[in-house]
Every structure is written in C-alpha cells, then in structure tokens.
Amino acid sequence: MDVLVTQVFNGLSGGSILLLAALGLALTFGQMGVINMAHGEFIMAGAYTAYVMQNVLGAAGLSLLVSLPIAFAVGGVLGVVLEATLLRRMYHRPLDTLLVTWGVSLVLQQLARDVFGTAGVDVPAPAWLSGPVEVLGFSFPRTRLFILLLAVAAFLALAAALRYTALGRRIRATVQNRPLAETSGISTRATDRLTFFIGSGLAGVAGVALTLMGSISPNLGTSYIVDAFLVVVVGGIGQIRGAVIAAFLLGVAQSWIEYSTTASIAKVLVFALIVAFLQVRPQGIFTVRTRSLA
Amino acid sequence: MQQDYLEISGLTVSFDGFVAVDGVNLSVLPGDLRFLIGPNGAGKTTLIDAVSGLVPATGSVRYGGHELTGRKVHRIARLGVGRTFQTATVFEELTVLQNLDIAAGHRRGPLTLVRRRKGIPEEVERALETVGLAELVDAPAGVLAHGQKQWLEIGMLLVQDARLLMLDEPVAGMSAEEKDETGRLLQRIGADRTVVVVEHDMDFMRSFANSVTVLHAGKVLAEGSVREVQADPRVQEVYLGPGHHSQAEVETVLGEV
Amino acid sequence: MNRRWVLPAAFAVAAVLLFVVAPLALSPFRLDQLGRYLCFAIVAVGIGLAWGRGGMLTLGQGVFFGMGAYLMAMHLKLADAGPGGTPDFMALISSDGVPWWWEPFRSEIVTLLAILLLPAAVAAVLGLATFRRKVRGAYFAILSQALAAAFAILLVGNPTGTGGSTGLSGFRGFFGFALSDPANRLVLFCTAAGVLLLMLALVRQLMVSRYGELLVACRDAEERVRFLGYDPANVKTVAFVVAAFMAGIAGALFVPIVGIVSPNDVGIVPSIGMLIGVAIGGRSTLFGPALGAIAVAWAGSALSEQFPSGWTYVQGLLFMLVIAFLPGGLASLAWRRVRPTAPAPSAQPVPAPSGGS
Amino acid sequence: ACGARVDAAGAGAPAAAPSCVDTSGNEIKVGFLNSRSGTMAISEKTVYDSLSLAAEQINAAGGVLGKQLEIVAEDGASEPTIFAEKAQKLIRSDCVAAVFGGWTSSSRKAMLPVFESNNSLLFYPVQYEGLESSKNIFYTGATTNQQIIPALDYLKEQGVTSLFLVGSDYVFPQTANKIIKAYGAANGIEIKGEEYAPLGHTDFATIVSKVRDAGAGAVFNTLNGDSNVAFFKEYRNLGLTPATMPVISVSIAEEEVGGIGVDNIVGQPVAWNYYQTIDSPTNKQFVDAFKAEYGANRVTSDPMEAAYTSLFLWKGMVEKAGSFDVAAVQAAAGGVSYDAPEGTVTVNGENHHIAKTALIGKIGADGLIHTEWTSGQPIEPDPYLKTYPWASGLAS
Amino acid sequence: MLTMTDVEVGYGRTSVIHGVTIEVPADGVVAVMGHNGAGKTTLLRAAVGLLPTRSGRITLDGEDVTGTQPHQRVRRGLAYVPQGQQSFGQLTTLENLQVVADTKPRGTGLIDEALDLFPALKDLLGRRAGLLSGGQRQQLAIARALITQPRMLILDEPTEGIQPSVVAEIEQAILGLTRRGGLSVLLVEQHVGFALDAANHYYVLASGRVTAEGRGGTDSVTDVRSAMAI
Numbered sequence A: 001m002d003v004l005v006t007q008v009f010n011g012l013s014g015g016s017i018l019l020l021a022a023l024g025l026a027l028t029f030g031q032m033g034v035i036n037m038a039h040g041e042f043i044m045a046g047a048y049t050a051y052v053m054q055n056v057l058g059a060a061g062l063s064l065l066v067s068l069p070i071a072f073a074v075g076g077v078l079g080v081v082l083e084a085t086l087l088r089r090m091y092h093r094p095l096d097t098l099l100v101t102w103g104v105s106l107v108l109q110q111l112a113r114d115v116f117g118t119a120g121v122d123v124p125a126p127a128w129l130s131g132p133v134e135v136l137g138f139s140f141p142r143t144r145l146f147i148l149l150l151a152v153a154a155f156l157a158l159a160a161a162l163r164y165t166a167l168g169r170r171i172r173a174t175v176q177n178r179p180l181a182e183t184s185g186i187s188t189r190a191t192d193r194l195t196f197f198i199g200s201g202l203a204g205v206a207g208v209a210l211t212l213m214g215s216i217s218p219n220l221g222t223s224y225i226v227d228a229f230l231v232v233v234v235g236g237i238g239q240i241r242g243a244v245i246a247a248f249l250l251g252v253a254q255s256w257i258e259y260s261t262t263a264s265i266a267k268v269l270v271f272a273l274i275v276a277f278l279q280v281r282p283q284g285i286f287t288v289r290t291r292s293l294a
Numbered sequence B: 001m002q003q004d005y006l007e008i009s010g011l012t013v014s015f016d017g018f019v020a021v022d023g024v025n026l027s028v029l030p031g032d033l034r035f036l037i038g039p040n041g042a043g044k045t046t047l048i049d050a051v052s053g054l055v056p057a058t059g060s061v062r063y064g065g066h067e068l069t070g071r072k073v074h075r076i077a078r079l080g081v082g083r084t085f086q087t088a089t090v091f092e093e094l095t096v097l098q099n100l101d102i103a104a105g106h107r108r109g110p111l112t113l114v115r116r117r118k119g120i121p122e123e124v125e126r127a128l129e130t131v132g133l134a135e136l137v138d139a140p141a142g143v144l145a146h147g148q149k150q151w152l153e154i155g156m157l158l159v160q161d162a163r164l165l166m167l168d169e170p171v172a173g174m175s176a177e178e179k180d181e182t183g184r185l186l187q188r189i190g191a192d193r194t195v196v197v198v199e200h201d202m203d204f205m206r207s208f209a210n211s212v213t214v215l216h217a218g219k220v221l222a223e224g225s226v227r228e229v230q231a232d233p234r235v236q237e238v239y240l241g242p243g244h245h246s247q248a249e250v251e252t253v254l255g256e257v
Numbered sequence C: 001m002n003r004r005w006v007l008p009a010a011f012a013v014a015a016v017l018l019f020v021v022a023p024l025a026l027s028p029f030r031l032d033q034l035g036r037y038l039c040f041a042i043v044a045v046g047i048g049l050a051w052g053r054g055g056m057l058t059l060g061q062g063v064f065f066g067m068g069a070y071l072m073a074m075h076l077k078l079a080d081a082g083p084g085g086t087p088d089f090m091a092l093i094s095s096d097g098v099p100w101w102w103e104p105f106r107s108e109i110v111t112l113l114a115i116l117l118l119p120a121a122v123a124a125v126l127g128l129a130t131f132r133r134k135v136r137g138a139y140f141a142i143l144s145q146a147l148a149a150a151f152a153i154l155l156v157g158n159p160t161g162t163g164g165s166t167g168l169s170g171f172r173g174f175f176g177f178a179l180s181d182p183a184n185r186l187v188l189f190c191t192a193a194g195v196l197l198l199m200l201a202l203v204r205q206l207m208v209s210r211y212g213e214l215l216v217a218c219r220d221a222e223e224r225v226r227f228l229g230y231d232p233a234n235v236k237t238v239a240f241v242v243a244a245f246m247a248g249i250a251g252a253l254f255v256p257i258v259g260i261v262s263p264n265d266v267g268i269v270p271s272i273g274m275l276i277g278v279a280i281g282g283r284s285t286l287f288g289p290a291l292g293a294i295a296v297a298w299a300g301s302a303l304s305e306q307f308p309s310g311w312t313y314v315q316g317l318l319f320m321l322v323i324a325f326l327p328g329g330l331a332s333l334a335w336r337r338v339r340p341t342a343p344a345p346s347a348q349p350v351p352a353p354s355g356g357s
Numbered sequence D: 001a002c003g004a005r006v007d008a009a010g011a012g013a014p015a016a017a018p019s020c021v022d023t024s025g026n027e028i029k030v031g032f033l034n035s036r037s038g039t040m041a042i043s044e045k046t047v048y049d050s051l052s053l054a055a056e057q058i059n060a061a062g063g064v065l066g067k068q069l070e071i072v073a074e075d076g077a078s079e080p081t082i083f084a085e086k087a088q089k090l091i092r093s094d095c096v097a098a099v100f101g102g103w104t105s106s107s108r109k110a111m112l113p114v115f116e117s118n119n120s121l122l123f124y125p126v127q128y129e130g131l132e133s134s135k136n137i138f139y140t141g142a143t144t145n146q147q148i149i150p151a152l153d154y155l156k157e158q159g160v161t162s163l164f165l166v167g168s169d170y171v172f173p174q175t176a177n178k179i180i181k182a183y184g185a186a187n188g189i190e191i192k193g194e195e196y197a198p199l200g201h202t203d204f205a206t207i208v209s210k211v212r213d214a215g216a217g218a219v220f221n222t223l224n225g226d227s228n229v230a231f232f233k234e235y236r237n238l239g240l241t242p243a244t245m246p247v248i249s250v251s252i253a254e255e256e257v258g259g260i261g262v263d264n265i266v267g268q269p270v271a272w273n274y275y276q277t278i279d280s281p282t283n284k285q286f287v288d289a290f291k292a293e294y295g296a297n298r299v300t301s302d303p304m305e306a307a308y309t310s311l312f313l314w315k316g317m318v319e320k321a322g323s324f325d326v327a328a329v330q331a332a333a334g335g336v337s338y339d340a341p342e343g344t345v346t347v348n349g350e351n352h353h354i355a356k357t358a359l360i361g362k363i364g365a366d367g368l369i370h371t372e373w374t375s376g377q378p379i380e381p382d383p384y385l386k387t388y389p390w391a392s393g394l395a396s
Numbered sequence E: 001m002l003t004m005t006d007v008e009v010g011y012g013r014t015s016v017i018h019g020v021t022i023e024v025p026a027d028g029v030v031a032v033m034g035h036n037g038a039g040k041t042t043l044l045r046a047a048v049g050l051l052p053t054r055s056g057r058i059t060l061d062g063e064d065v066t067g068t069q070p071h072q073r074v075r076r077g078l079a080y081v082p083q084g085q086q087s088f089g090q091l092t093t094l095e096n097l098q099v100v101a102d103t104k105p106r107g108t109g110l111i112d113e114a115l116d117l118f119p120a121l122k123d124l125l126g127r128r129a130g131l132l133s134g135g136q137r138q139q140l141a142i143a144r145a146l147i148t149q150p151r152m153l154i155l156d157e158p159t160e161g162i163q164p165s166v167v168a169e170i171e172q173a174i175l176g177l178t179r180r181g182g183l184s185v186l187l188v189e190q191h192v193g194f195a196l197d198a199a200n201h202y203y204v205l206a207s208g209r210v211t212a213e214g215r216g217g218t219d220s221v222t223d224v225r226s227a228m229a230i
C-alpha cells in the first residue's frame, strides 16, 4: 500500500515533468510538424533565466514566480528567432528540421558553456517549496506537487486555447494547409511565429520548473529531449490530450519498473514497451484518420 | 476469363457508426462499361476504397474467383485490381516514364528489380502513346498539370495490366475533346476487362456508359441502362428533390434523354 | 567528357587515391586517421540509400555500427585471451568467466558471419515490424533515436559482458596479425578502402536499378505504391537492411583501426553525427555521403586541434546552414556547375494538400 | 604484404617504433590531453587549467633538465576514440616526451594500448576503480584503497552498521560497490540496497524513496555528474538530512558543490585526498597561484591538484633519471616524492600509483570542504587490493 | 477590379505563363479556358499571390499588389477557391467555416448564409473535412470563399466533382451574386456552356499565352470551341 501510493505519486510526478517538457513540442512538433531538437536547449534557457532572475532579485520565493513569465518570453523569443531565420523555409521538409535544429542545439549548448561556464549552477527552492507535505502519513515533496499543478494548468490552458479560440483554429488551419490558409486570409507567417512562440515559451516554463528538480547546466536539455519526443509520438501527433495520457503512462511505467528493477532497465524496458505499443497503435494513442494517401 | 467478373454482395462500410456504404450488391461483367453515379457523399469513392482494400468492410467482394475483403491493398492489386483516385496521386519526383515503369512492374522478380531498366518497355511505350504523354516522358510527374496527372494515372492502370479497373472521376477538369478521347479509350480497354467508372458528368456518362448503377446514401438506388436510370423517378428525386419535375429540369441535371 | 565514362573514371581516381597516394603521402598516424574516416564513409553510403533515396531518416545507425564493432571487439578480446582464456577486463571485474553468449565468437568464421548477418537480420526484423505497421517519417526517426539510446544504456549497464561505459579496448592482434605492426595496419587501411569502393558500387547498382526508382516512389507516395501491387514495407526494409549491413561492416573495421569501441561510439550523438556528412555531401547522390563523411570527420580532427570549442560551433553551423539553405548538399553545387541545363528541381513543390484535403 | 603475426612478435608486445622525441633543443614537448568540448569539458577543463599552471611554474623556475616545457594541447572531446587518436598524434606526430590528462576510465582504457604499443608515458590524475597497472601509465589520483576503503573505515568508526549504495550505471561505481559489499561482509556492515541510475539520469524520486524506506545508517554515493544534483535535491525534498541519514560521496568535489546547491548538501561527508581548505604552506601557495591566474572565484579540487602534482612528479622522475628517455624515467620513478598541496606523495615503482593520505571532509556552508578525519599518513597504493584478505575473491 | 499586365510566371527555372494580360472589370465576370496544362491554374495562383510574378504587374482596385502576400490580397476583398477540393482536413466542417468567419465582424451570420446555399453541409458540421466526400469538400471550399464576402472571387474549376444538381445551384448562385452587383469573378471552367453564360468576357489560354479572347455569352461557344481545338 505504501509502495503503491508512493510509486503512483512518483510516476505521476515524473509524468508531469515529462508533460511540461513535451507540451511545447506537442504544439511545435505535433501541430506544426517541426522536429525541434533545440527544444531541450530552450528548456535550458528557461532554467538559466530562473538562475539569472535569482541573482537579480535575490528572494527565492518571488524570483521563481517572476521567472515563469520571463522564461516563457525568453523561450518564446528564441523560438521565434529560430522560426524566422531557419525553419520558415523548411515546412515542406519536416525531417530536415530535425537536423537543422540539432545544429542549433549544439550551438546553444556551447554558447551556454561559454557564457555561464561549464559547471552547473543552482537555483535554491523557495522556503514555501522546500521539504515534504505530510498527508495521511505519506510525505510528498512540495516541489513535485508544484510541478504537477503547473503541468496540469499549462496543459488545460493550451488545450482550451487550441480548441475553442479563433487563434487555435488559425493555428490548426495553418498547419494543415499553408497555402489554403494564406488564401483564406490568414497570415500564415504571423501564425507560425506565434505558434512557435507559444510552443517554445512553454519550454522556457518547463526550464524554470526543472530548476526545482535537478541540475542547471548546459546539457540540461539533452536529458529530456528524447523522452519528450516519445511522449508526443505515443500520444499521437497533433493530439495535446494524447500527450497528457502518454506522459503520465510513461511516468508511471518508468517508476513502477524502476521500483522492481533498476533505473537503467526501466528505461530500456520503457523504450521496448513503446516500440511494442506502436505495433498496436502505430499512430499513437489518439489517431486522426484522414482519407488522403499522404 | 469467365471468372473475371466483379461480384459484390452485402458490402457495408461504416465509420464510427456512420454507414457510408450500406449492404451494396453489385455485379459487373467483363466488357461492360459500368458507370457508378450518385449525389455527393453517396458512397461511390468509399465503395471503390472498400473493393481495393483501403478501408475495412464487411460483406463480400469476389473477383476472379477470389474473395477480396480482408486482403491487404497490395495483394488485391496483385489479383489484377487497379484504380485511380479522385485527386490524382502520382510519384511527383519520378519521371512519367518511371511512374509507368513502376506500375508495370509488380510481377518482376528480385533479379530484374536490382537491374537497370534498358530502354522503354513495350507496354510502357504503348501506354505513353495511348495517354498522349509521349513528349513528357522525361518530365517529373510533379510538374504535370492536373489533367495530365489524371492521364498518367490512367496510363499506369494500363501498364499495370489490371483486369478490373475502377476510375474515380477520371474526366473531371478535362475539356470536352479530352473527355471524348478518354471515353473512347475506356471503351477500347473495357472490351475485355471489367471497368467501373465513377462520374458526375452526365453527358459523358450518356455517351459512353453501357450500364449504370445509382448509389444513394450508401445503397443501390437503381440499376440499368442509361435511359432506364434517367427515367427512374427515384433517381430524379434524389438529384432534384421530391415532387414532379419538368422534362427541362431533368435534362439540365441528368442530361438529355 | 562522355557521361558513360564519368563513373568508372571516378572509381578509378578514388582507387588510385586510396590505394596508392594515401599510403605514400600520409604518415602512419594520418593513415590510421583516414582509415577511421573511411569507416564513417561506409556507414554514410548506406545512410545515403536509406535516407536520401528511401526517405527513412534513421537516427539509429549507431546500433548497427555498434553491433558490428562489438562483435569484432569480442572476437579480438577472446583471441587475445587465447583458447579457453578469459579477456583481461572480465577477469578484473567478475569471477564468473566468459558469458555463454561470448563463446561462439571465439571462432573467426562465426564472428565474420555474425558481422555480416546479425546487424542485417536485426534491421530486417525491426524494419518489417515498423514499416508493416506504417511507422514512418518523424515517428520512425524518433523511434530509431530511442533505439540508439536504449542500446547505449544496455551496453553501459552490463559491464561484465560489454565492458560498460569503458567499452572494449586494448586489442593486440587481428586474426593472428599484430595490430602494432605498421605493415598490418596498412593492410587494414586498404581493406577499409576496398570495402568502401565495393559498397559504393553496390549502392550505385541499387540506385540506378528499378529497385532504386521503386524506393523513391515509396519515399514520395508510399500508399500509392500499394495499389500497384507492391508492399512498400518490403521495399523500404531492403534499403534499411542494406544500410544496417554497411554500418555493421564499418563498425567491425573501426575496431581494429581505432583500437576501442565504447558506448560513446553508438548512442544518440554519434548516430546523428553519422548523418551530418551525408547531409553535407548530398544525401541522394552516390559519392556525396562518403565524401561528406570523410570531409566532416577530417574537419572535426583538424579544427579541434586548433580550436576545441570552436568545432562545436562549426559543426552546429554546418548542420544549420547546409540543411536549411542547401538541402541537396554540396553535391548540388557541383552538379549545377557540371550540368547547367539540368532540369530544374521543382523548387516549390506544389503545396501538397495535406491533412486529407 | 603481411606484417608480423601476433605470436611471432612475442606475447603481443611487438617492439615499438623508436621514439621520435627531440631532446636536442632548449625546449621539450609535453602533451596535455583533456576534453575541452563535449560533456566532460565541465570537469576536464579544470584539470587543463591546473596543468597549465604547473607548466608555467616549472618553466618560470628553469624548466626540466634546463629545458623549457613546450605544451601541445589536444582536445579529447569527451570521446574515448578521440582520446586514443589524439594520444597517437601527440606521441607520433608531435613527439611529446609525456602526456598528461584523461578523466573517465573509458578514456584511459582507450589510451592505454596506444601508450603501451608506442612505449610512451601517460599521467592520469583522477581517482578510479583500480584493478589496473600499466608500466606506461602513472596514476596520480586515488585507487580504491586510498579513497573507498578509508571512507568505509570512517563510516565504521562512526558506528554505521548498514549502508545503501547509490551509483551511476558504469564501471567505477559498480567496481566500487563490489568492494564495498566485500568490505561490508567482512566488517559486519549490512548492505540494505544497491541502486544504479543511467548516466545523466535526472529523476530520483523512486531511488530516493527506496533509500528512505530502507532505513540504512548511511548512503554510499558513487553517482557521477549531473545526477548528483537531482539526487540531493530529491533527498532534501523528502526531508532527509545528514543527521537522519548521511550520504558519503566520492565524486563530489569543490566545483560540484555550487551546482548542487550548498543548502542541499551542507553537512554531508565526502572522501578525497585533497581539499582546497588544507592548511599548509604548499597548498596556500597553490591555491593563491591558481586564483591569481584564473580568478578569485575559482576553487581547487582533488583531480586538479593530482594533475598539478603529476607534472612535478614527472619533473622529479626525469631529473632523477637525468634523461627524458621513457625506460630511464620508468626505472627512476620508484621512490620519487613531491611535497604536494595534499601533503607529501611518493611514487610506487611497482604499480606506478602514488602513496596518498586519505581525507574525509564535510561540506561547509561556505561551499568548501573541511577535513573531518584523516588516515594520518600516506596510504600505499594497492590497486588490486592484494593486502586486504577480504578482497581476495574480488578479482581472480 | 483586377488587372494582370504582361505577367510572366513559372516554377523553378521554367516559365509557364508568358506575358499574359487580362482584366477583370468591376462587377464583371471573366472566364479563362484552355486545355489541360495550358497554365490556367498557374495564372490564378499568380493572381492570388501564391506564385511570384517574374515580371509584369498585378493591380487590385487600382492598387499595385504585385509583391504582396495572399492574405493581404484577401483582406482587400479577394477570395480564391483552388482546384482540387482543398480543405483543412483535420478541422471539422464548422471549424473550416469559422476559421474564415473569424476574420469578419459578424461571422456567425455569414456562416448561416453560406449553409443556406449548401444545405448538404448542415448535416456534416461536426465531421472532419478530411473525411468528407470530394464533392462535399468542394462545396465547403466555395462556402468558405463566400463567407469572406469578397468583391473579387477567383474560382478554379469550382464545379469539378460536384453532383449535377448542385452544379446548377452553384451556377445560379454565382450568377445571382454577380447580377446583384459588387462582385467580380475570375473563373476557370471546363464547362464551356456555363462559363460563357456567366461571363462578360473570355480568354482562351494555350501554352501560357492568350490565343483568343472575346465577349461572353452563349453565342461565343463555337468561337471558343474552335479556338481550343487548335
């Protein structure tokens, strides 16, 4: 029972971290089809934003909250720059974006090394987030609860925006058929940029959250990028809700397997499960059928 | 040869509860140029999809002594079933010649496959002449205009040597002369094959159909000669709405009788 | 020049450069270095087929490369240990002796066969499983990347069997010949060069064959191919298997030339690294991937000798600029020179009405 | 044209090509081989810095045998393959007299055959898993009996009777844990659990939950790199402290403390052979010189000190031999000692490791490490643990 | 309303349209005819801005729009129904209409009007457009264009794939709109009878050049047929 509660919580918590890292990708990859390997470095930029804010503001409690919107903007601006300079000309060859953004990721990592130094830095958690909360004899780290809430909130906001707003429709329409969107009166360039801003901004937010969990170093992004993509793939491309289910499933699977084996075996087994899963549902949890032969 | 006919019985296709093809029975014999008409959304394309294996269906589709339902797309194709698409789909980066050569080739063994093509195979040569793309033989298919792609698709069917051909709106977007040419071509190749053509163009149908099946809301509404079908009040109702319709009205929509 | 002679001439020039000029002009150290580049070039030739022609962006070539390399390394360790002996690293960290799955590789024949067949067989199973289920495009790319990650984790986590993160190193002999003897190293280099030329010839034949056209058709409109009676899964699997086969052989040659294989050579990063040369050289050309791989590996060594952190920037910029602005790779520049009247590639392909419209 | 067969050339050690080291001029070349790009640059850059400092000091003091050191620096790029290749280059193309560098065991293992087949010298400055000794390598970091075993002795003295082992999934932690288990079995310390995380693993919720639930007396931590940060943050978030369950670490040095966050790790013990806070004139001089060169905010750490020391040890060997010749240096090495910042160290001529004093320190609120316990005198290196009866079953 | 003067358009290095000049007067209906591959679609794509012109000028309402983006032209009152039954496949039918109506102040009213014209779409509002039949999608495409209340409507074979009765309705609707005034139409249509019936003026295109032109009306059918027969 103890183990059950702890491991389910750990799994959900791990899932919420994956979800935060993957949510922006669900937009830029799932919706726009850009395989942005630099997404991890946008996360890193968010984390360093928190570090800089910490140094500027001092007070840990305040700076964490202030960092969230600022990191969103930082990630977003990085994304827009990437979109406007390179990706703009590549929407018709999505696989190539993977390699271009891999290059961007190399450069950003090295840049971070040259600017912030190769050693990791620390952003202390504010007092109201340190230590565990005791509920019914179980202790849950406050930081993990905070990330769980943040992830769920970010998901709800994004899903609602896409589903119910004109902006959401515009984003989806542009992604579907660029020339048609353009001739329907939508500025596809502005829309692409905005979409990329939001998706990359979410990476920035994820970065701030991750400062509560682990190290802030130039290779921060590399630890999350593959898992984040797997979340989107398992969820089903173009499906934000799929990403949520996938993130929590992977989180729980990882923590359960890890509990009875080791973290390494858990990772390998989770990969194997994903391959097996794609045999059953090659298009992910949620599939969008179309009649085209594309 | 005697077995080379298409026999569909009780064919049903449904998507999440929506029944697009609803218990269709249909047989088409070789030499018969069968037109399949019906309002938009009647289920014509879905019917072809089901026969060619693109969508799962229940019921039975038999062709040449084989049951087709449940088979994979490429297995059905190997049984001599070919089709075109409502929006022409060709290999954009390959040349016209390469498109045709590939269509001709599923029977080739591995050894032929790993060898280089020498010259233009005879059947490809013939198809090029027939569909009038001889001059564009080395052009990438991606640069062809809409109509030219449709011709190329027909050419691919020819070299594929399909015995059952299903064409989804093959003359959409063609000029009158081009339609006539296509029609004559269909008659020629239909002489010893089983051909099903989906069309909205009533003039075209009238000129070239041997027999007509009208589909409505997934069901067969009427079947017979062009004249019989045009005169069928149920067909008129489906196309024109309920009530009696003047001869002139019927003619504008269903063509001169 | 008559076009018929271009290709044989290119092969002849390559042969002279590799078999005559390089051994005479380069110091043994540089020759070893070039030998390593040639291994990457062999991998690149296969990637050119699978990715350039077949559209399969395989981010997991490190797995097949690693299989070939580890198979070879296991054999060399066992051979060094002598009949019935236990390789040095194993004796140090475990007292269990040689694991059962190492035993077959005491045999030279078994090892060679395994190098030729095992990566290809694994690729065949993986390829059929994924392509049959229509896993493709970005899905395939990311899946293959996850595979590379999992493979590296497995290697690291199993030190008694694989040497863990340290990998396998310290080989003395190669099928009985001392690896430290310069004459043997020259033979090794020539073997790599010969294999490269052979692989180029093989891929060249596949590219110009009907199979090559079919592969491009599957890349561009996989579903359409089915209606012509082909199973695209088989078509794609063949290219994937050929690429894996080449990667495996390259890995096997890499081990005696470089003297070590470790998880660092097989994970996500090296797997992507294997693509960069292909992209830069020109993914859908014959010589482009091989030349690109050699050039990139050379630039890596040369630049990092001068500016260690600079190489990371250069590598990143190469990826960004070449792929964004020169998708055909450097070969497309050369091609323009050679054939100014070449048919224009449709620069702006008709915007595919995606998403089922 | 086939070259020598393995057997024809003796036991796999065919005669090396003659050395090309040029000793005729006023300068002598030495190679520094560290990762200055890639993931290991974080650590190895610091080693490179202290090597450079040592070279500068040696040159300022008149060089080695009257010759100025000319440094040829190469980047190992965090890849063992590159290390092997660059080592080859340094030896054969640049003709250096000795090479200093390497960090990960994989980089060392990759270079080892290169140095052996060329009969050249490598000075390796990092603590490692032991079970190795090559006549072409000098190991100036600790082997297990100079770090792991003293740490266990310390824990035993503190009354710890049970341990939980947490490490990264690779050879150093795995070997270290084998030794710890054998020690535990012989000394009545119960091992309550053993967990490995892949390198770069960042979610320690499950592992830390297991650690908490196991209720051991202490945790023995062989995690490497970034994983430490995630581990200690999680540890503290679950309310665990040095008082409830201390975590002794063997891979966390001064530079890492900042990244983990002092708050998260303050009061936790670590085991090394050197800390910046060592109070001795030699160390003060080293630290001051280092800060003067690289900035007051930089810290010094064990591997940096071991690298710095290695250059002086080589100088000592060369001067004792009166020659740069490898065979002469090898012959002269035994007994060479140096008054290093960590204290006096002496080269063991048998196994080419050095005798070092073990120090257990605690992380202070200032982010530095303060000595708590010492082995009192230098411990003779014993890479194969031959002098420890309980370890006899470890390596056959 | 719309003029294209001496425009040259192409793909890659090849030109497809060579110096074509056409004019669509305010409230006028102009038909463009020609064989497959004549360049009709290419011409229209240049008119809406999907393809850049290599030379020549395009004006809309007297203003030069040659270098502008399609959406900017749409904001100036242009609407385009491309060839090939295009839609936003993953959006529902309703969302396909909304996404255009979003740009308009009283969008929902416009959607209702469009649905009255194509009642068949009413039952399909919740279905993804990618799942519709070809004809249903084409109706949706025309509805989408009309929702923007264009002053200049560009139609590329609008009745292709649509059932005959609906074709008749579409023809009536287009004629009705133009006769009501305030709408100019540039129409590519294989259905020569309808095209000339609707048009005030026609152009025949062959190999990227205008080879014949003249006044609309059913009288011209034979002229056009013979011009196209060449």
Ligand SMILES: Nc1ncnc2c1ncn2[C@@H]1O[C@H](COP(=O)(O)OP(=O)(O)OP(=O)(O)O)[C@@H](O)[C@H]1O
Pocket (backbone or CB within 6 Å): A289, A290, A291, B015, B018, B019, B020, B038, B039, B040, B041, B042, B043, B044, B045, B046, B047, B086, E127, E131, E132, E133, E134, E135, E136, E161
């Ligand atoms: N995958 C699907 N999911 C849901 N509904 C579908 C799907 N495929 C087709 N339909 C619906 O089935 C009906 C029949 O479509 P089909 O394409 O067969 O019509 P059609 O007769 O070919 O029409 P048209 O003449 O317009 O091409 C349509 O209402 C369509 O929306």
Ligand SMILES: Nc1ncnc2c1ncn2[C@@H]1O[C@H](COP(=O)(O)OP(=O)(O)OP(=O)(O)O)[C@@H](O)[C@H]1O
Pocket (backbone or CB within 6 Å): B142, B143, B144, B145, B146, B147, B148, B173, C346, C348, C349, C350, E011, E012, E016, E034, E035, E036, E037, E038, E039, E040, E041, E042, E043, E083
């Ligand atoms: N993307 C493209 N790249 C290169 N050439 C193209 C492209 N699209 C069309 N073409 C060429 O331009 C010419 C005109 O094509 P266009 O589509 O404008 O013809 P069309 O008159 O609309 O024909 P249809 O009646 O078949 O629709 C054709 O010869 C075609 O080969």
Ligand SMILES: NC(N)=O
Pocket (backbone or CB within 6 Å): D103, D104, D105, D106, D126, D127, D128, D129, D172
């Ligand atoms: N030698 C080490 N710590 O890897």
Ligand SMILES: [Mg+2]
Pocket (backbone or CB within 6 Å): B044, B045, B046, B086, B168, E133, E134, E135
């Ligand atoms: Mg249809």
Ligand SMILES: [Mg+2]
Pocket (backbone or CB within 6 Å): B145, B146, E040, E041, E042, E083, E156
């Ligand atoms: Mg057209």
